[in-house]
Amino acid sequence: MPIIRVEMFPGRSVEQKRAFAKAVTDSFVSICGSTPQGVQVVFVEVDKSDWATAGRLASDAPPAASPPKS
Numbered sequence: 001m002p003i004i005r006v007e008m009f010p011g012r013s014v015e016q017k018r019a020f021a022k023a024v025t026d027s028f029v030s031i032c033g034s035t036p037q038g039v040q041v042v043f044v045e046v047d048k049s050d051w052a053t054a055g056r057l058a059s060d061a062p063p064a065a066s067p068p069k070s
Helices: 014-032
Strands: 003-008 040-045
Touching (some): 003 014
């Protein structure tokens, strides 16, 4: 039984999650040869203050743009 875990920031509607789960399930079945009933999709909503990329929290303001080089 495959479990597909999707981690994302909060803000997607139930309709968006439903459509995504259907699309991912259909793709998995088509490509990997499972049944829809065997595919589990788990959504985990992570607050931006709990997610960092390149050492910066996603909740932090973006860095100031560097001035263009001459």
